Amino acid sequence: MKGEILFKNATLVDARGEHGTADVLVGEGRILSLSGGEAQRVVEAKGRCLSPGFFDLHAHLREPGQEVKEDLRSGLEAAARGGYTDLVSMPNTTPVVDRAEAVRALREKAAQIDRARLHPAAALTQGQEGQVLCEARLLREAGAVLLTDDGRTNEDAGVLALGLRYAASWGLPVAVHAEDAGLRRGGVMHEGEVSWRLGLPGNPAYAESARIARDLEVVRYVWEALETRPQGRSLLHFQHLSTRRGLELVRQAKREGLPISAEVTPHHLTLTDAHLEGLDPLYKVAPPLRTWADVEALVEGLLEGSLDCVATDHAPHTEDEKSLDLLRAPFGIPSLEVAWPLLYTELVQKRGFPLSVLVARFTDGPRRILGLPPIHLEEGAEASLVLWDPSQRRTVDPKGFASKARYSPWAGWGLSGWPLLTLVEGRVVFEGLG
Amino acid sequence: MSGATFPKHLLDFQEWERAQLESLLETAQMMQEVLARPVKKVPALTGFTVATVFFEPSTRTRISFELAARRMSADVVSFTSSASSTAKGETYRDTLRTLDQMGIDAYILRTDAAGVPHQAHRWLQKPVINAGDGWRAHPTQALLDAFTLREKLGSLEGKKIAIVGDILHSRVARSNAELLPRLGAQVVACGPATLLPGKLPGASLTTKLREALEEADAVMALRLQKERMDKGLLPSLPEYIAGYQITEARLAWAKPEAPLLHPGPMNRDVEIEGTLADSPRSLVERQVANGQAVRMAVLYHVLVGKR
Structure with a gap:
């Protein structure tokens, strides 16, 4: 042969x-x-x-419109260097990716670049404004794999319920950035002893869990009313879990059989709010870096599978933007090129996390959420x-x-x-x- | 003066020890004597250039710093810009690096966001004096508060200092909670539940004004920003006044003669009863006068230091 x-x-x-x-x-x-x-x-x-190539369910490649931060070429090259063969791009670009033509244009360009494969996510609502649903069927036909208003939070539970029901009918999962805007207010870091001492606006852990609790009820409502319930698929995907309490709610709901999934980022598995002590906006991210107790819980959740996958939430900005002050610097940490070595070293080597489980969370886990078959090393x-x-x-x-x-x-x-x-x-x- | 060495900057009090702080306050005492002379000028900082860089307007603090520098014969330049115009164009970093090409020896920095003095310290490798950063720290204000309190009370060892008002958003409260315990005092911070942080290292917290004032050796009222009402953190001004205004009757809960401080500018008849502000119990004007001496001492320490 x-x-x-x-x-x-x-x-x-x-x-x-x-x-x-x-x-x-x-x-x-x-x-x-x-x-x-x-x-x-x-x-x-x-x-x-x-190993099978890694699959990132959550990356911001900034094209179109914000190419000064990142573009398809640099982002997909970074992904390939990080061991990723597949990547889902977030639609919060300028303009927002909310139409089939935009999805097609992204895929065509990515195919020419020929690095990691691009699977665009599209907006759940037009312009990500949380009001009018996007054309799920046309978007799926164009190659969108996921719908999300990520970058914004879905404040209207009614719109989310409609979106879940409609997207489910076309076989598309919906992903949410679960933070209650009212509780989060202007928080730029985790609310707790460090934020109180540093005098920075805090974003409480309960901003996340309160929103997850609400969204779980929305999923329950939609799930009960669905005519056909697709088995083994996720209806609602929770992005970047950061808190122990949020994880508890997800774990409980999964035990009850709700069709949900969840991801965790490399930074929420390795960094805490103590990193803000140096007052460097490099560590400013949403949801914010939490406490060590949260990190411990998230590692446990990743192990047991309450957290289905590691997703980077790779969120590049320019160095100038990240050199603004802590109130004005944008949220986000880039991680495509370090995610695997970081977690291999910090979890597998230092903490004895089982290697094949970590590989599963980088490969089969994200693929399953999108309804893709696993890739295993066999003829x-x-x-x-x-x-x-x-x-x-x-x-x-x-x-x-x-x-x-x-x-x-x-x-x-x-x-x-x-x-x-x-x-x-x-x-x-x-x-x-x- | 002691032989202690000093941090070459004043961002907050994290790196400062009691002996250094005591020595700094002693220097301020000497500066106070300079300011009492007919010719209020010494050559200590001749040849140094100091920049006041204010990204948030504050005329009083800026003038206090600039006079402090001039009285020690430093050259002073000032840069003032609003944060909004900065956000649109040039970044803090660009502004500071540009100034740095002009041979500035020390920066006095004021911003509406916490942490910029720390960032500047990383970018510049020149002494940075924090003249207030967001809700976080205002160390020279705390130093002048401590100086004024010691003038009145003697040593602060074992003294109870009550700070009343919007603790959550107050850099003055945070810096005092950091500094006063280092000088032996006990700090009680008091305010409406919605304007208190969950915890504040260096201070105990209470919503009960009487509890805060009883047995207090001194009381400090903080300025109430009217925007707190817009953000829904307070129901109304009368509600605040009913619960937390420092009045003559309420000041009677504290120790007899306990003085009243305020970092200014005051909202008369909001956080403090107008007549009380003008009474002999009030040290507000003394605080302003002492501010200059304290800032002279700080500039001297970061630029010349101790042998």
């Missing part, structure tokens, strides 16, 4: 577990064999891990893969990022797990070997 690339002695890790070493032959966009063969290119992968599987190095340690240096946001709260952290090679359907989209 002749293929294009042969990974010799690669350690195979997918959502099902760790499968020892194998010689993985890739060709025609598929895994041709796990027992070697001839290939045009041989990659010595001894001591290195091969015939789609060759969208990432080869990464579990041992070599490297310091995070944002100056070398492909993203236009060349700063990072993890700058200077020593991490392992860096991606070396990313393949999309057998094509090399990131080459980081030697």
